[in-house]
Amino acid sequence: MGTRTSLDTQSALYAMRHSAAHVMAAAVCRLYGDVKLDIGPPTEAGFYYDFDLSDRLTPEDFARIEEEMAKIVEENAPFERIEITRAEATTMLEEMGQPYKVERLADIPEGETITLYRCGDFTDLCRGPHVESTGNVKSYKLLSVAGSYFRGRETNPMLQRIYGTACENDKQLRVQLKRMEEAKKRDHRRIGRDLDLFSIQDSVGGGLVHWHPRGGRIRALIEEYWKREHLANGYSLVYTPHVGQAQLWKTSGHLELYKEMMYAPMEFDDTEYFIKPMNCPFHIQIYKSHKRSYRELPIRYAELGAVYRYEKAGVLHGLFRVRGFTQDDAHIFCTPETVEDEIREVARFANRMWKAFGFEEITAYLATKPAKATGDDSLWTQATDSLEKALQAEGIAYEVDPGGGAFYGPKIDLKVRDCIGREWQMSTVQFDFNLPERFDLAYVGSDGETHRPYMVHRALLGSLERFFGVLIEHHAGAFPLWLAPEQVRVSPLTDDENTYAAEVAAQLEEDFRVTVDTRSERIGAKIRAAREMKVPYQLIVGPKEVEAGTVAVRGLHDGDLGTMTLADFASKLRDEMET
RNA sequence: GCCAGCUUAGCUCAGUUGGUCAGAGCAGGUGAUUUGUAAUCACCAGGUCGUCGGUUCGAAUCCGACAGCUGGCUCCA
The missing domain is CATH 3.30.980.10 (Threonyl-trna Synthetase; Chain A, domain 2)
Structure with a gap:
């Protein structure tokens, strides 16, 4: 935080x-x-x-x-x-x-x-x-x-x-x-256990996350959305290995600058392999897999890449600080002519994505050239300008953090405010003047000459684990309908309505995530249970509903919503999912 | 990693100054109940009291080491 x-x-x-x-x-x-x-x-x-x-x-x-x-x-x-x-x-x-x-x-x-x-x-x-x-x-x-x-x-x-x-x-x-x-009460560690979303277990190790079925369901929905949006926004989805040879990490500079964060190497065939702490070298390898023309640029590679970083035991904290996580990573390779548009597009994309997950307030921090830095001043100036212009064009409030950039390039960090007013640093957009040099990235320009492309790292959600933690706390476990692992729970009044309840569930199952509570409990207990699990909608069916072919709807936030037909209920849900 | 605190059943917690103290509620299982908008009842099962040493006739209870967790420091996704 x-x-x-x-x-x-x-x-x-x-x-x-x-x-x-x-x-x-x-x-x-x-x-x-x-x-x-x-x-x-x-x-x-x-x-x-x-x-x-x-x-x-x-x-x-x-x-x-x-x-x-x-x-x-x-x-x-x-x-x-x-x-x-x-x-x-x-x-x-x-x-x-x-x-x-x-x-x-x-x-x-x-x-x-x-x-x-x-x-x-x-x-x-x-x-x-x-x-x-x-x-x-x-x-x-x-x-x-x-x-x-x-x-x-x-x-x-x-x-x-x-x-x-x-x-x-x-x-x-x-x-x-x-x-x-x-x-x-909103602590994601507590809610994560109470709602059976995820766990971190001593027998496996600190900072290593297990996504349980309910949390996994949410993650799948996040990933589906993420992939759809990236494909729609001109990104290519790539998948890269979890380990790579020492030489790769030497070239990238990670073994020199980042070694204390990397897990010890494993050796086979007389070669050392390291588990990846970052995805960039692999994306670069894909870029380098053949000669690039300016006509191909911009190239945008996106990956939900699992990375592992050694974090000191004392800093591990629920999903917020872990040792293995999934970055929603992307690397953009482009020419100087298009870099400004690219950054703008990223800012726009980030804005849209945060709104989709229910976060309204975004602020940015523009970090400029530090004292020790690589790359020409002209590069820094253009890159920093493009970042600033993008923020202005998108109307994102920002502060400048002078000298706060990485040694390899300026960056924008986006913070989002949750519904109890806390700010979380989530998205990051970073120029990198270092890796293109180290890996000798190139493209052939319209002039027939070889040029160095710009490279931009960018993560919107940051990591899925951390994002999930923030999402849990933001919604206090009561996820919006489209993300709820269990959207509808059908609760028959007595065992006599079990058959009808099953029919209701079967009709909804095609479009929604539905369960039936057939325990021979009183309806009060079933209501309580559904509320505790933060199920958005509960359908109570007794003799009256069976008779009329309807359902009595109960909303998590609104309570008793009265009786309606299944068709009306389904369309109500669809409306809610749209917004 | 460092500083402090915590660690009793899946969860939340009781266990006075070391001597039937290994308990409760919830969750789980079984049975009964068939219930109209925030907990139906009964029974059953569950822990070598974080681990390993030590003190003592005797330790969940005292001491030590270690591990994990919590709150921070630093860093970051």
Whole structure:
């Protein structure tokens, strides 16, 4: 999930959360000796503060820290802004025994005003702003402790981070905590188990996903849609091997730059083979399988390619971070003349695809040339311009991330917002100036000369596994009708209606995914069961429906929809599938 | 990988300070019931309490190592 904070730095909530972080830090300083402070910013959901202290913090310590915070709030000490020179600040922080702060101070650019904030006995190097006094910090709660490397680098010391949240008032705090509860209920790992969608099993290994029949059904629907759309948009579907010789990965540069992410080689016939972490070299091999003319370009190869990457055990997380996944990968080879159109088409395609899956809000990040980069400036300029123009032409809101591109080319990352407001980085469109060189890609132009094609990597859904996880959380397991693994469940009132129920199911089966619940349970229990499995429609058939040849329809979202004929019901479903 | 926490039946959890503590509900199986819009009843089966060591007369309960998971850090699809 994106951690970029969208909280306005000038907002009152920002200042309050920031102040809450200070109050917490002050409390920790009072309760523990020898506290070395790092930083404590507000976040979208609350705030945190990083400390280095000899005591090990656990959630059991929260109560006393919160108590001490309450005292500090009670004291209502004003936040005092102090401007200070760099030299004074350095001396002071050194005297205070705050090595991390000294390092942070060094980060502040020359010429910028250096400020301290003091409240009561607690002084911190800080840009502010803060609330007037500690009494303004009202409703807060400490949430979790976590380790966190200083500056996020694992060669640095591990600090202890306390996460908390703070709101304008108790009511807001309750809303905030409720929201966190809701997010927990949507957790795809829980829903995945409850709805029998997928599993990850110790006996097989971490980060290796099993798609169960219900999840598999959804995946098949996603893939069908994906393939249909790609074929309709000028892509060719290709299929490539799961392993390739070491030489291939040497040429591609992966063994040089990406080796720690690749699984150990297997050897046969005196040759090393590696499981693929990416599909690109294979697509390139297809491109290179014969001499290309400019008349063939653009060439667009798409593949749902399974790749394997070694991820550290600690980072694995449900479907979001796995070790084996299926990229919805494509590589576009084109000439400089058409590259802009190509990018535009990709942006348009991405937009359409996200809407189809129920995601409305898309934002983009345009990452430009980093300090260390391959390829001529003119290449970078044209590529970056084409990315930017595509975003503008498609009306996609974007931010520029200067220097954020890969060394081999600029890129656009698309983030989609889910229905509880979280942003997920999903699609990526990346220029690659590196691989065409390494593999010596070429085409013959209209001038009869050999030219180097542009190469663009692009994934829309990202990976099917991760996308499925986001899809589950976005819909909280209640998938739209076209994706529901079980669309209709027929529930006979008593065993006497079983035959009629089977007939109803048989008539629907041709067009829809239908089951019949013939257990001799009460109808209330059958309704509950269908709801728990998030079945979009349930047809209740009792003597009245048998008599009239109708069905009583119950919608997952709308409840009792009354009685109708099967034909009417079927057309209702078709209408819903259209939209 | 690192920091912290957690790990009792498929799931959610009880198990006071180590001494009939191996339990409950749901799910599953069997039988009864034939039910009109969010859980019918009864019975049965299920765990060497994550694994391996240790302390003890005795360990789910204490200690250690390891594994897995959770929350983070880093990275990314």
